[in-house]
Amino acid sequence: MKGNTILNTKVLEPYAQALLSLGQSNNLVDAFGDDARLILETVNSSDELQTFLESPFGGDDAKKAVLKQIFGGKIQPFMENFIMILVDRRRIMFLAGICQQYQVLMRQLKGIVLAEVRSAVELNDAQKEQIKQRVKTVTSANEVEIASEIDPDLIGGVVIKAGSQVIDASLKGQLRQISLRLAGLA
Known part of the structure; x- marks a missing residue:
């Protein structure tokens, strides 16, 4: 699908690449892979969470609070900060796609x-x-x-x-x- 390719190229790929670079420079590639797997499982298992993250009406503070409640202490601090940046940049609706793309890049690397x-x-x-x-x-x-x-x-x-x-x-x-x-x- 052409739209999916554009989405990968313009949004998912750069964020996943940035996350991979951060993981490589801090020796956390595998830990980020585990975090990405946990995030994917969590987001994909909850239609309510997906809808909440995709909604333009949920405030940034509310999204950050929910995400901190769900993932706080369960993922690397760098990953948690990365998620908060996605909220700030209004890209949080792409969280699952970015995590999937990260796993693809990590597999290629290894x-x-x-x-x-x-x-x-x-x-x-x-x-x-x-x-x-x-x-x-x-x-x-x-x-x-x-x-x-x-x-x-x-x-x-x-x-x-x-x-x-x-x-x-x-x-x-x-x-x-x-x-x-x-x-x-x-």
């Missing part, structure tokens, strides 16, 4: 690949480790992070997306392949 895994059932630790090893082999990454999602429509197996590569080892995918082969024979 050679980490994000593997988005959809499976029919919850994966155990051994299965996750197998997926990590497979993705490392395919992508030559230093590390692999897994973001898993349960998708009962897959029937069984997994679909792994790492960057532009997709590995479809699902029962649904295999049935689709069989169907295509049979259609070609008919």
